[in-house]
Every structure is written in structure tokens, then in C-alpha cells.
Amino acid sequence: MRAEERRQAILDTLNHAGHPVSATALARQFSVSRQVVVGDVALLRAAGASISATPRGYVVLRETGGLTRQVACQHDSAGMEAELNAIVDQGCTVVDVIVDHPIYGQLTGPLQLSSRYDVGQFMARCARSDARPLSDLTGGIHLHTLSCPDEAAFQRVLSALREMSVLLEG
Structure with a gap:
């Protein structure tokens, strides 16, 4: 070939x-x-x-037909799995994670996590690696781009993250 x-x-x-x-x-x-x-x-x-x-x-990457939104969060590495599960449990996909690095500017890591299975696989990969999450570079502050089926799902994500005290709001 x-x-x-x-x-x-x-x-x-x-x-x-x-x-x-x-x-x-x-x-x-x-x-x-x-x-x-x-x-x-x-x-x-x-x-x-x-x-x-x-x-x-x-x-x-395909257009989902849903809504694309971003959320700002802050938590330590121990809160990563709970945060990701809270998002996918509301029917949204975690498209990526974004941090603002003081030297390199915006760094984006693609994730494409849509289910608890995806989150579990991602967490297992993290556990096998000696690499640290991008959010460790910024004191736990990071953004996630989300793909949501509708506004109601996004609002459920916001509520869940607020309940966990990880949502950064103005």
C-alpha cells in the first residue's frame, strides 16, 4: 500500500x-x-x-449539534475524578482542559470524555504515569470546554460543580 x-x-x-x-x-x-x-x-x-x-x-472531531460551553474550576488532583464524573453524569462531554501557563500562554489538552467509563480509563492512565495534570501548573485553576446536548444539561453541570465547591465564578 x-x-x-x-x-x-x-x-x-x-x-x-x-x-x-x-x-x-x-x-x-x-x-x-x-x-x-x-x-x-x-x-x-x-x-x-x-x-x-x-x-x-x-x-x-465532529460537530455535535449541541452547545459548546466552558467552565472554570479549581481543585487539587484528588478532586479531578469527581469533577469529571459530575460533568459526564449530566450528559455532557469534556472536550478538553485548558490552563494559562505563565511562560507558554494557553495550553490545551484534548480529553473527549463522555462517560464514567471514559473517566475511569483516563484516571487509570493518569495513575500509570508519572506526569502531573495540567491544572497542577496553575494551582488547580483550569477551564474545560464542554459539549452539551442542551442548555438544561449545562445548567445541571454548573449546579453539580457548585455543590462540589470547585466552580470558579465571577
């Missing part, structure tokens, strides 16, 4: 997957190294493909 054909096949695979697909799984599928897949995805992105790397693998 030629490189152009492989890149198109990778994009097709991601477009039809209902879940994130790891570079390792794509490498196995196309009988190439993981590094070749990483390079292919970089070229696809440079050509305009909306591919995002999440902690669980690559996804093609």
Missing part, C-alpha cells in the same frame, strides 16, 4: 470508528510502525483533517 493510500485508509478508519483509535492499533492494522502512523496523522492534520490526539487515541 502506498503512503497516500495508507493515510486515506487511516482517515477512513478514524471517520468510521465510534471510539478513539490508538497509534499502536493503527500500526498493527496497516503493518507499519507506530512512528509511521504518527507521521501520517501529522500529515493528515497539516492537510486539514480534524484529527485530535486524546489520552485514549486519535479521534476525528
